[in-house]
Amino acid sequence: MTALTMVEAIRDAMARAMEEDPDVVVLGEDVGHDGGVFRATEGLVERFGEERVIDTPLSEALLAGLAVGLGAQRMRPVVEFQFDGFLYPAIDQLVNHAGRLRNRTRGRLSCPIVIRAPYGGGIRAPEHHSESPETFYAHMPGIRTVIPSTPRRAYGLMLAAIRDPDPVVFLEPKRLYRAVREEVPDDGEALPLDQCFKVRDGTDVTLVGWGASLARILEAADLLAGEGIEAGVIDVATLKPLDAGTILDAVRRSGRCVIAHEAPRSYGPAAEIAALLAGEGLFSLLAPVERVTGFDVPVPLPRLEDHYLPDAERIAAAARRLMGYR
The missing domain is CATH 3.40.50.920 (Rossmann fold)
Structure with a gap:
């Protein structure tokens, strides 16, 4: 086992999911060659190529809409929003489409997307970079809201979120990204969602x-x-x-x-x-x-x-x- 930070554990979980399932793609602003604003996707574009690790324009509404479209076509997009405060333009797509797709189609379609966002305070960031908006997403029918607290839980819960058939908002406490290291086996074992x-x-x-x-x-x-x-x-x-x-x-x-x-x-x-x-x-x-x-x-x-x-x-x-x- 390797001692990992939370951000490294999240990256390993995404890489493991991409190795196992060719339908898993990662997209977001600067997630490719820059590796994301917190380097959570560092190295993925070199391993999986630009068709599966996709840099997008600076448009959060576009990101969310693209994720819903991909999910409806049985892809499994993992979308990085750079900060929790930038998620608000995506709420329209999450509320009106991602969370309703299974109900709207009577189970014919699902929306297996993961919306990742660094969230919370504690890193001396400016306005719009330190909020804790989990209540918004927990209030949306049809959407899971997951928040890890340790590297090992981040790994297992991220794998579970990617494999889940329905949309998951995955909020990552950024002051924990590199705060501690923990032994995390890269064994592909998910942790259960919906469980304390x-x-x-x-x-x-x-x-x-x-x-x-x-x-x-x-x-x-x-x-x-x-x-x-x-x-x-x-x-x-x-x-x-x-x-x-x-x-x-x-x-x-x-x-x-x-x-x-x-x-x-x-x-x-x-x-x-x-x-x-x-x-x-x-x-x-x-x-x-x-x-x-x-x-x-x-x-x-x-x-x-x-x-x-x-x-x-x-x-x-x-x-x-x-x-x-x-």
Whole structure:
């Protein structure tokens, strides 16, 4: 096995899928000889040629429409959008076509496309480069929303997304691209979509998150362990469809839950998970559900970015508040 960064693991997964299936193509702005803005596609054009690794014009609406057309013709395009903030022109195609194609044709056609986008804050980027828009895509019927948190999960989930018969929005936390290395076997083994991953067991409180927030959650769990508080950790991974069972089972054991994400608080994914716990896990709860999130403002410029992003101390403080309920 080789120790890989997340961006290397994603590249290996795309290469593996392209080797296995000639219908898999990669396209996007500068994905060819430049290797993409974060070099996630570096080396692919040399291995697979310009007919399968395609540089496109600077038009996000065109990219999304091209992907839908290719997917409808049984190709499997993997499309890179340079930053999450550039995805918004593609929403028309995603909502009105990609997510509806199977329903519209009564199952005659599907749309096996993967929309990749570096997302989230933490790299001191300018406006439109640091948002966490996962709520948009999780709200779209017919579209999966997947967010990896480690190199190994990025590899397995990317393979699963490419092989899936329906559209997947694959949001890649860019502050994790080169943050850590992990042993990742290039064995072609996909990880299951639509399933949370139980990262850590704990009987006092359950901490729930995804993407870059998971690293902060694990730091918070370590802080709490030093205080004698056992915190379980759940990596949601596939935000939609949501694996409700794993979250409910964990909270039934602990009775307390903190959900953390970078996206703004109002109408965010944490609110949906809190509603799930209120509706189906109310009698397991020993305390109110806590949300530790971004704020209801645009992501600030670099000087204030650290104040906006949830950190380990904010998450640990929320867990301590819950421990006050007996």
